[in-house]
Amino acid sequence: MKTLSLALLAALSTTAFAAIDRTKKPDPDPAPAASFPDYRTETLPNGLKVFVIEDDRKPTVNFRFIIRSGTATDGAKTGTAQFVAGLLNRGTEKRDAATFAVETDSIGVRVEGAAGPDGISVAASGLTKYTDQLLDLLSDALLHPTFPEDQFVRLQRQTLSALNAEKQQPESLANKLSGKVMYGSFPYGDYLTPEAVKALKREDLAAFHHTYFLPNNASLAIVGDVKAAEILPLIQKTFGGWTKGEIPALKLPEIPQIHGLTIHLVDRPGSVQSNIIVCATGPARNFPDLPEVNVLTSTLGGGFSGRLFQNLREKHGWTYGSSCAFDYKKLAGTFEAQAETRNEVTAPAVSEILKEIARIRDEAATDKEISLQRQYNVGNYLLSLENSGRTAQRVQDIDLYGLPTDFYKTYARRMSETTPAKVQELAKKYLPTSDIAVIVVGEAKEIQPELEKIGKVVVYDQDLKPVAK
Amino acid sequence: MNATHSRLSQPPFMKLAPFAALCAALVLPLATYAADSAAPARVTLKPIKFVEYDLPNGLHVILHENHTAPVTSTYLLYHVGAKNERPDRTGFAHFFEHLMFEGSDNIPRGTIDKLISGAGGNLNASTSFDQTDYFFNVPENELKLALWIESERMLHSKIDETGVETQRKVVKEEKRMRYDNQPYGSLFEQLAKLVFAGTPYSWVPIGSVQYIDQATIEEFRDFYKTYYLPNNATLAIAGDFDLEATKKLVADYFGDIPRGPDIKRPTVEMPPQTAPVTTDVKEAKTPLNASMHAWHAVPETHPDAYALELLGSILSSGRSSRLYKRMVEKEQAALNVEAFPFLLENAGLLGVFATGQQGVSLEQLDKLIDEEVEKVKAEGVTEEEFRKALNQEEAQFASGFGTMSTRARNLARYHTFYGDTNLINTELDRYFAVKREDLQRVAKQYLTKEGVNILRYPAPEAPAAPATK
Numbered sequence: 001m002k003t004l005s006l007a008l009l010a011a012l013s014t015t016a017f018a019a020i021d022r023t024k025k026p027d028p029d030p031a032p033a034a035s036f037p038d039y040r041t042e043t044l045p046n047g048l049k050v051f052v053i054e055d056d057r058k059p060t061v062n063f064r065f066i067i068r069s070g071t072a073t074d075g076a077k078t079g080t081a082q083f084v085a086g087l088l089n090r091g092t093e094k095r096d097a098a099t100f101a102v103e104t105d106s107i108g109v110r111v112e113g114a115a116g117p118d119g120i121s122v123a124a125s126g127l128t129k130y131t132d133q134l135l136d137l138l139s140d141a142l143l144h145p146t147f148p149e150d151q152f153v154r155l156q157r158q159t160l161s162a163l164n165a166e167k168q169q170p171e172s173l174a175n176k177l178s179g180k181v182m183y184g185s186f187p188y189g190d191y192l193t194p195e196a197v198k199a200l201k202r203e204d205l206a207a208f209h210h211t212y213f214l215p216n217n218a219s220l221a222i223v224g225d226v227k228a229a230e231i232l233p234l235i236q237k238t239f240g241g242w243t244k245g246e247i248p249a250l251k252l253p254e255i256p257q258i259h260g261l262t263i264h265l266v267d268r269p270g271s272v273q274s275n276i277i278v279c280a281t282g283p284a285r286n287f288p289d290l291p292e293v294n295v296l297t298s299t300l301g302g303g304f305s306g307r308l309f310q311n312l313r314e315k316h317g318w319t320y321g322s323s324c325a326f327d328y329k330k331l332a333g334t335f336e337a338q339a340e341t342r343n344e345v346t347a348p349a350v351s352e353i354l355k356e357i358a359r360i361r362d363e364a365a366t367d368k369e370i371s372l373q374r375q376y377n378v379g380n381y382l383l384s385l386e387n388s389g390r391t392a393q394r395v396q397d398i399d400l401y402g403l404p405t406d407f408y409k410t411y412a413r414r415m416s417e418t419t420p421a422k423v424q425e426l427a428k429k430y431l432p433t434s435d436i437a438v439i440v441v442g443e444a445k446e447i448q449p450e451l452e453k454i455g456k457v458v459v460y461d462q463d464l465k466p467v468a469k
Numbered sequence: 470m471n472a473t474h475s476r477l478s479q480p481p482f483m484k485l486a487p488f489a490a491l492c493a494a495l496v497l498p499l500a501t502y503a504a505d506s507a508a509p510a511r512v513t514l515k516p517i518k519f520v521e522y523d524l525p526n527g528l529h530v531i532l533h534e535n536h537t538a539p540v541t542s543t544y545l546l547y548h549v550g551a552k553n554e555r556p557d558r559t560g561f562a563h564f565f566e567h568l569m570f571e572g573s574d575n576i577p578r579g580t581i582d583k584l585i586s587g588a589g590g591n592l593n594a595s596t597s598f599d600q601t602d603y604f605f606n607v608p609e610n611e612l613k614l615a616l617w618i619e620s621e622r623m624l625h626s627k628i629d630e631t632g633v634e635t636q637r638k639v640v641k642e643e644k645r646m647r648y649d650n651q652p653y654g655s656l657f658e659q660l661a662k663l664v665f666a667g668t669p670y671s672w673v674p675i676g677s678v679q680y681i682d683q684a685t686i687e688e689f690r691d692f693y694k695t696y697y698l699p700n701n702a703t704l705a706i707a708g709d710f711d712l713e714a715t716k717k718l719v720a721d722y723f724g725d726i727p728r729g730p731d732i733k734r735p736t737v738e739m740p741p742q743t744a745p746v747t748t749d750v751k752e753a754k755t756p757l758n759a760s761m762h763a764w765h766a767v768p769e770t771h772p773d774a775y776a777l778e779l780l781g782s783i784l785s786s787g788r789s790s791r792l793y794k795r796m797v798e799k800e801q802a803a804l805n806v807e808a809f810p811f812l813l814e815n816a817g818l819l820g821v822f823a824t825g826q827q828g829v830s831l832e833q834l835d836k837l838i839d840e841e842v843e844k845v846k847a848e849g850v851t852e853e854e855f856r857k858a859l860n861q862e863e864a865q866f867a868s869g870f871g872t873m874s875t876r877a878r879n880l881a882r883y884h885t886f887y888g889d890t891n892l893i894n895t896e897l898d899r900y901f902a903v904k905r906e907d908l909q910r911v912a913k914q915y916l917t918k919e920g921v922n923i924l925r926y927p928a929p930e931a932p933a934a935p936a937t938k
Contacts, residue, residue, distance in 0.1 A: 020721045022621070023575050025584060026613035032539035032709075057537060059512050060868045097798075098789070105787035106857045108864030127512050127864055154801055161804050161827040165756040168652045270753050273645040303591065304570075304582035314579060317638025320646050340646045372587040379589010379608050386538040386872055 034382040034412040037391050040228040042235075046244045047216030050235055051395045052228040055388040061224030061231075062125040062389060063138055066396050069212035070118050072187050072331065073250060078196040079159075080208045085113035085120045086155055087205065088141040091148035095140060104137060111137050117188050118330040119400055120212075128225050135238045143242060145209060152202040159197050167462045170340075170441045173266050174275045177464055178439045181264055182279050182334050184256040216244040219399045221392035255332050257281075258435045261455040263350070267444035268462060274346040274442030275338070278353050280432030282326045282333035285401040289426055291414035293326065296426045299373045300324050300360050301337055307356050308337060318345045322353070326430075330401055335431065343443055347450030350438055354454075361427040370420045377415045511901070512867050516894050517876055520712065521884065526728040527700025530719050531880045531890055533707040535873065541708030543605045543615045544877035545623075548703075548885055549696035550599040551676065552669040552735055552815070558684060560676020563596035564640055565692055569603065570594075571632040573621035578632065581618055588614050596674045599814040600885065606874050609709035613718060619704070620722035623697060628689050637681055644675050652754050653926055656761065656822075659750055663922045664763050664818045668737045698729035705881040707873040737815035739765055747923040757804065757827060760834045761924040762842070763820040764916050769812035770887055775899050776907040777810045777819055777915070782858040783850050783908070784808035784821065784841065789857070791845070792821065796837050802829045803837075814886055819915060831925050842916050849909030859900060866897045 020026070040052040074080045089104070089111050090097040104111055109126030111134070124138040166172040176191045183189025190196075220239070222231055258281060283289075301308035301324030308322040324337035337357065341349040384390050394408055440451065444459055451457050459467045519533040554561045572578040585592045590607035603622070605615040648654040658673045665671040704723070706715060742765060767773050785792045785808040796803040806823040821842070823834050850858075870876050870893065883892040 020617075022617070022624075026617050028588065028614065029610035031589075031610050032608055057515070058868055058871050059514065060864075098794070101788035101794075102857075105789040106853075106860060108857075108861040125868070127867055129510075129512060154798070157801060157826065158797075158804055161757060161825075164827050165652065165804070165824070168754045168756040170650060271650060273642070273650040303586055305586045313639055314635060317635045318642065320639060320643040340642065340650075342642060342645060372583060375589045376586040379611075380591055382589060382608050383540050383591070383606050386540045 032382065034378060034385065036408040037385060037388070039391070039395055042232055044215065044236060044240055046240065046242055048239055048242065049219040049399055050232065051219065051221045051392065052226070052231060053221065053223045053388050053392050053395070054226060054228065055223055056225045059128050059225050060125065061128050061131055061134070061222065061226050062123065063134070064221045064392060064396070065122040065142060066219050066400055067120045067122070067213055068118070068217045068400060069120050069208070070116050071190060072117055073212060074187055074190065077200055077204045078190040079192045079200055080204050081115040081120055082192065083155060083200060084205045084208050085115040087147050087151055088113040088122060088145045090151040091146045092140045093144040093146060097148065097151050100137070100141070107133060109134050109137065111141050113141070131234070135234060139238050142213065147202045147205045149202060152205070156197055156200065159192065160194055163192060163194060163197070170268060170271065170275045173268065173462065173464070174277050174439050174441045177264055177266055177460065178277050178279050178336065178437070180464065181437045181439065182258070182281070185253050186255045186332070187252065188329055188332060211248060214245040214247060215239065215242045217247050219396050221396050223388045223392045252331070258437055261434060261436045261438065263438045263440060263451050263455050263457045264460065265444055265448060265451060265457050266441040266460045266462065266464065267467065268441050269443060271343070271441070271443040273340050273342055274440050274447055275340050276346065276350055276353070277439040278337040278350065278357070279437045279439060280335045280435060282335040282430065283328065284332050285328035285330055286403055291411050292418045292422055293426050293430060294377050295370065295373050295415055295418040296360070296423050297325055298377055299365055299369060299423060300356060302373070303376060305372065305376070307360070308339070308353060311352055311356060312339050312349055318342070318349050343446045346440065346442060346447040347454060350440070350451065350454055354436070357431050361424070361431055361433070364424045365420045367420055370418065370423055374416055374418055378412050381412050381415070512863055514867060514894065517870060519880060519890065521890055524699065524720065524724055526724065526726055528723050529703040529884060531703065531705040531884060532712060532715055533705070533876055533880060534710060534712045535707060536709050539609045539709050540873050541607055541609045541612050541615070541706065541710055542874040542877045543619060544705045544874070544881050545603045545619050546703045546881040546885055547601045547697060548701050548732070549601055550597050551672060551674040552598050552737070553696065554669070554676070556672070558680045558688070559672040560640070560674070560678065560681050561684065561692060562601055563674045563676065564636065564681050565689065566594050566596045566601050567636040567640060568628055568632060568689060569622050569626055571629070572627045574625040574627060576618065576621050578627065578629070584614060584618060590615070598670055598674065602878070604874060604878070612710055612715065616718055616722040620726065623699060623702065623723065624726045626693060626697065628686060628693065630686060633686055633689065640681060641678050644678060648675060652756055653759060655750060655752070659748065659924055660761060660763060660820065663746065663748055663924055664765065665739070665816060668739060668816060669735045670737060670813060670816055694729070696732065699723060699726050700728050701732050703881045703885050705877040707877040707880070739816055742920040744919055745921045745923065747925065749925045749927055751927060753929055755926045755928045758825040758829060758831045758834060758928050759823065759926040760831055760838065761820055761822045762838050763818050763922045763924065764920050766810055766812060766817035766819045766915050768815050768817055773911050774810070774812055776903045776911045779855070779858040779862065779900065779903060780845070780908045780912055781808045781810050781819065782861055783854045784845070786861055791841050795841055796823060800837060802826060802833055831927060835923065846909065846912045846916060850905060852905060855905040855908065862900045863897060
């Protein structure tokens with residue numbers, strides 16, 4: 001045996017030196033195509049749109065409803081959508097909260113609601129052998145929640161405790177304040193406060209559910225080891241009796257305009273690091289340039305090779321990470337560039353972020369850099385197609401945000417054709433010049449003097465109330 | 470190659486008539502929950518097929534060929550982690566992980582991410598107590614690139630002063646961001662210090678920053694020479710490749726890397742604990758009282774590991790679990806509670822962590838945890854709870870290994886730490902081999918009165934109200 005393995009070793013070594021040249025990057029094989037997976041679309045007579053994506057890799061199935069509603073439709077009662085989503089599985093006409101919990105846990109399935117700005121998702125997942133039970137639990141939570149008083153009061157109390165904890169969490173403070181600064185009284189800027197939680201009534205939840213949980217205001221994506229021809233009749237049977245209704249028009253306040261550069265500083269005594277978010281107004285999700293803008297944002301601040309990461313981390317060692325992205329919502333959007341830096345380099349880090357935003361507007365990038373970023377976007381999109389849950393989300397996004405139906409069919413090609421000139425043109429169009437809000441959470445006494453040199457500073461306490469100087 | 474292509478020609482199913490006909494054909498009633506109904510048969514998982522072998526230099530190779538998407542993941546696990554560090558050089562393994570992105574004799578400094586991003590892929594790495602791992606996800610045509618980079622890093626990674634200086638700063642920011650600036654951020658560090666005292670598990674992978682500052686570049690190079698060896702590594706590749714061609718590529722790129730001396734593994738000896746220990750961690754940023762109860766448990770390969778996992782699940786997994794029902798629902802004392810076995814290569818612990826609601830005392834939290842632990846020791850678990858825990862495990866197992874990257878990671882881990890790569894297909898059997906009585910036995914054996922370590926985070930008292938209003 002010993003002789004054999006030595007011989008084998010010798011053979012391998014020879015092959016190794018003969019076959020490859022270590023000194024050069026190996027050439028790729030021909031690239032695979034990034035084509036969007038096929039899926040089935042069906043619309044029930046009551047208006048419910050259903051998408052089926054068959055994927056037999058795992059013996060599981062996921063159902064995900066998106067109800068067009070969310071914090072944007074909270075109206076005067078901030079937090080309604082969040083409470084509705086949180087209580088859907090905590091008491092229904094057929095099951096009290098404890099029964100619902102036992103029935104889901106017993107077969108290892110999950111039925112959970114969650115509220116976002118433009119949609120409430122109600123998702124159910126489990127093994128395919130439990131599909132019938134899963135659909136029964138899901139339809140019960142979705143269509144027949146009763147928002148029982150005891151569960152409502154419990155959630156209120158829990159939320160008040162959680163809000164108290166969030167006052168100490170720097171990223172939570174930064175996100176809340178950035179929403180408030182960028183959106184003002186527009187509901188995207190609202191966040192839960194103790195007052196808002198106490199003002200909620202369980203009748204508000206029932207009314208919200210009654211208004212928005214309509215089949216013609218929803219989509220359902222089904223992903224898993226199912227056959228469309230078998231699952232669709234089951235869906236018709238389970239949700240066919242859900243009656244359609246009229247969706248009220250939204251009356252929303254104006255989104256405020258940001259003028260000039262202001263630094264909004266939350267004083268969090270004891271902070272050993274500053275959380276920085278540089279914010280500006282951005283487009284809504286369905287704007288026409290999104291694929292090309294992806295190349296722009298990744299050049300500026302995507303992944304490890306983005307300029308912000310290269311500058312703030314790899315050149316200066318100021319932060320563990322720095323990146324940027326547009327946060328696109330249905331009716332509006334924001335641009336956000338972020339970093340977490342130690343106290344003494346907070347102001348220089350803000351300056352460098354502003355500098356990088358200006359540089360990508362003012363100077364065309366090299367073709368080499370843009371070519372890397374094109375490939376990064378196209379390749380990672382290709383990789384993401386492995387995840388059928390992600391595909392389902394994209395299909396539902398087309399519906400929710402009103403995107404062109406061929407959006408993902410042309411997506412990879414458009415990113416792959418983005419030139420340096422296009423990147424600069426889009427930078428000028430979508431990145432801010434001077435109307436910028438900088439959010440910083442940190443130790444004011446250490447960082448404020450240097451920040452004052454960059455722009456006007458407004459200081460807040462951990463309740464996000466402005467502090468008089 | 471791209472399996473999704475084949476369905477593109479299928480005509481879209483849009484018309485209502487056939488859909489309604491399908492629905493009419495469905496006469497199956499929805500299942501009901503009869504308590505005495507027989508449990509459905511165990512789920513059949515599609516086997517994850519693989520081949521594995523050693524190169525003569527000791528590198529263990531695992532290949533899982535799968536053509537569902539044009540994606541390939543490489544995962545390189547070095548069997549070195551924080552427990553291999555000297556007590557006066559903690560944080561070394563993790564720091565070294567950062568240095569592995571610097572470059573090699575043939576890869577210029579700072580270009581590894583550019584190569585992978587420019588190929589349309591993504592990468593990352595992580596360090597834990599027992600291992601350091603490096604992973605690439607690339608479009609299938611770029612496998613050679615991934616193998617070239619990983620083999621370069623194993624053969625002759627380059628460690629120079631510039632890189633060391635920058636990463637010293639970056640790692641300090643990582644520590645501030647993840648731990649020092651977060652409420653309860655020191656929890657794991659304190660827990661390891663307490664439960665694993667006197668062993669090389671008593672410090673966490675992020676370590677102490679002063680040791681990284683004190684270390685010389687020679688020490689980093691020695692660490693590399695000692696641990697970054699083919700005979701201390703496992704390479705798993707999962708995805709869209711040709712098996713025979715890939716075997717040859719692996720031999721070409723890794724075959725000529727010389728084997729090194731065997732690794733000296735640390736021993737972990739934990740004398741039985743004879744008296745309970747309580748430690749209070751006082752931090753100004755703690756928003757709510759929180760308490761952790763932790764006991765010595767077993768290494769991950771110990772036969773009792775599975776009973777402990779199931780016990781943890783019965784205590785806190787899902788809203789029908791014991792601790793959730795009692796502490797979050799009934800008493801409304803906790804915001805959240807979790808029982809978690811944390812099992813490592815050579816030791817383990819079982820912890821119960823609860824964050825209190827506002828105004829709930831530490832004594833109250835401690836009393837509730839204690840009562841529930843004593844109860845399970847005295848009474849064991851019911852048949853219903855036991856079956857529920859197994860069903861939850863089954864569901865998790867079935868949904869766990871969907872992507873190529875999770876498959877590669879788990880294949881490598883099962884080989885390295887269990888010596889049985891095929892556990893990716895069979896580990897669930899080990900859960901189903903546990904007897905209900907085992908859960909009470911392990912509860913009694915490990916969750917002892919004298920063996921408990923209590924780690925408490927008191928929230929600072931609110932400032933006293935002024936004497937007069």
